[in-house]
Amino acid sequence: MTDHAPDDRAARLRERLADRLENAGLLRSAAWRAALTAVPREVFVPAFFRRGDGPRGTLWTPALPDAEGTDAWLEDVYADETLVTQLDGGVHPGDVDGPVGGEPTSSSTLPGLVVRMLEDLAPKDGARVLEIGTGTGYSTALMCHRLGSDHVTSIEYDPAAAARARTAITSAGYTPRLIHGDGLLGDEEGGPYDHLIATCSVRTIPPAWLRQVTPGGTILTTVSGWLSGSGLARLTVGENGTAEGRFLPGMVSFMIARPHAAPALDDYSDLLRQPSDERPARHDREVFQSWIPLFLAQLAAPGAQGLSTRADGGPWLYHAIDVSSGSFATLTPTSDESGFLVRQGGPHRLWDDIEAAIDAWETAGSPPQTAFTLTVTPTEQTVRLDTPDGPSWTLPTWLPPARRTRTDTLAR
Structure with a gap:
């Protein structure tokens, strides 16, 4: 675990952010507050895109500290907002001189949601956590500060994002196990884990995740799909490829894991x-x-x-x-x-x-999303409405992705 000595301005902004998240009920424990106030988000988001909607459609303007002034830029970095860091699978803020079109493919999730999910995961001291979707590495660093780097493994599918996250995490002083590979395949070599948390959404729970979390352990992931409907589910893993749990309150969505993304709608x-x-x-x-x-x-x-x-x-x-x-x-x-x-x-x-x-x-009275339960067995995954005679729906059949080359980085 590493202590940082950041400039006073960033440190004050982290304390202010922590206060706001506590007041909103998202930050609920001293341990995660200590992580939030120690980890410098600016290291993980050295630049980002601002969204603008106008007559030309949605355009993304690069935001960099040298162009905007460090103080104003830090205010945005420590706002409770998602910051887009990549477009179209490879365009970064430093690559362009002005507004550009494109679709977001990587981002730094708003800190309030990151902290809320870590609180929902609730790992105890000494727990081992597998993170699916390193992204910028900010949430990885928070977990390293809370649990110790030796207890955190993170997998990132996108090679550019993985390389940038590795640099940022190392610069911040943390040394988790970092893997560039397909998070849907998990990490057979490093398991079993006590918890798994995904910062991407999936259409169905990958069987590898169930094998790699110990019975009684937790999987926290957003279940989504091609209509962009989604819900955050917390599952308790059982024996022999089973798990069950409820959807949690709140509107939570993440970019879908790329192997689960919808095929292109070409000629329909x-x-x-x-x-x-x-x-x-x-x-x-x-x-x-x-x-x-x-x-x-x-x-x-x-x-x-x-x-x-x-x-x-x-x-x-x-x-x-x-x-x-x-x-x-x-x-x-x-x-x-x-x-x-x-x-x-x-x-x-x-x-x-x-x-x-x-x-x-x-x-059934239009109940909240917490009235839905996800049940996983080796043969099917179903979501049911927990009311008398409530209906159930079957999630799509799991199709295993092609195994891809991966690189382990032991940043120690």
Whole structure:
């Protein structure tokens, strides 16, 4: 465990951040407060992108201390916000001179969520933790400060992110075991672990994680999918590839693990032109904009992707498209804009399934996400609504990723 002597400005900002997170109920223990006030986030986020939305769409402007002034830049670093550090799998703030387009592919998660998840994981002194998704290395360093570097292993899939995190973690004085590889495969050599925490989301729990956490240990991960519905689940691992636990409160989402990401929606026009039927929609586009309905839609139609289109200034259309089954559902506003019609085609009526899931939830009194339990067995993974006669949904079948080359770095 390492003590740092940072400049007074950054140290004061860390104390202020800790106070805010304590007041919000996210930081709940002295041990994690000590970690938060010791680890310099600026080492892990030496630059980031600011988002701006305008007539040209979403653009990302690099934010660097030399250009903005150290004090103003540090204020942003110690805000409780997620800071985007990479676009399109390889573009970093120092690579560009001005605003650019792109999709975020790596970030430093807002400290409030990082701390809340570490508190939810609740490792005791001496516990060994496997982290899936090193990212910038900030959360890795927090765990090293709390537990000791020898008790922390972290895996990062992206080679550029892994290299940058390794440099930052070493610069901050910590020496965990760092692996560049596929986190969905876990770490067979280093297990078993007492806890596993994932800072990416998954469509289904990888079997390797279940093997590599001791019975009675904890897996904390976000379960998400191709409609971007998600929930943070805390599972207690059982014997022989089993686990069970509830979803935790709050709106928590992470970028999906790249091997679990949706395939590209290329040419779907023929799929939308196939024979279909139309009816009034009982639940409409609000499904895509409401947290638990979207979570339910994800469970009911796990192979579907969401898409919105507009032609020649006409109304926006909202689609759920399942390429693998050749099924779709399209929401179209009625002529008087008082509601929506849904047109469905293919072998599965996707919107029927989505509406049935939302109906069951509403019939149960629209309970919070904590009313859902995830159960994992060697043959299937199911989410159920814990009410009398509550429905259940099966998560997608696990498809093992191709084994990739990995590099272990013992930074000691």
